[in-house]
Amino acid sequence: xxxxxxxxxxxxxxxxxxxxxxxxxxxxxxxxxxxxxxxxxxxxxxxxxxxxxxxxxxxxxxxxxxxxxxxxxxxxxxxxxxxxxxxxxxxxxxxxxxxxxxxxxxxxxxxxxxxxxxxxxxxxxxxxxxxxxxxxxxxxxxxx
Numbered sequence: 703x704x705x706x707x708x709x710x711x712x713x714x715x716x717x718x719x720x721x722x723x724x725x726x727x728x729x730x731x732x733x734x735x736x737x738x739x740x741x742x743x744x745x746x747x748x749x750x751x752x753x754x755x756x757x758x759x760x761x762x763x764x765x766x767x768x769x770x771x772x773x774x775x776x777x778x779x780x781x782x783x784x785x786x787x788x789x790x791x792x793x794x795x796x797x798x799x800x801x802x803x804x805x806x807x808x809x810x811x812x813x814x815x816x817x818x819x820x821x822x823x824x825x826x827x828x829x830x831x832x833x834x835x836x837x838x839x840x841x842x843x844x845x846x
Contacts, residue, residue: 806835
């Protein structure tokens with residue numbers, strides 16, 4: 703005894719809504735993919751900025767230490783400071799500019815470039831740091 707169900711109405715009231723959840727899910731997946739891509743690629747820019755910041759600070763520190771506790775302010779100090787900063791930047795693989803601004807005062811500007819992993823966009827970040835030798839600059843050990 704088999705009964706054939708004929709003329710039965712579907713459980714859904716409106717047949718036009720069939721598959722609407724699949725379309726909504728596709729939009730959610732698309733939006734999530736865009737957000738993840740943006741976050742990962744923004745993270746690359748932040749990492750480049752952090753590296754530029756670290757390289758410029760450390761190169762400025764190396765330059766100020768290279769001139770010694772009592773800088774003379776002459777061309778020899780300028781040469782020592784710029785050589786120390788450029789050596790640090792070269793070893794770090796960074797590109798930068800070194801300026802000696804005065805007695806024991808060095809400014810280093812570094813630019814780091816990176817390519818984002820998902821979109822392949824090139825990002826470039828520049829940071830500048832100034833270091834001043836505090837010990838023995840003009841009046842001995844009086845550092846506050």
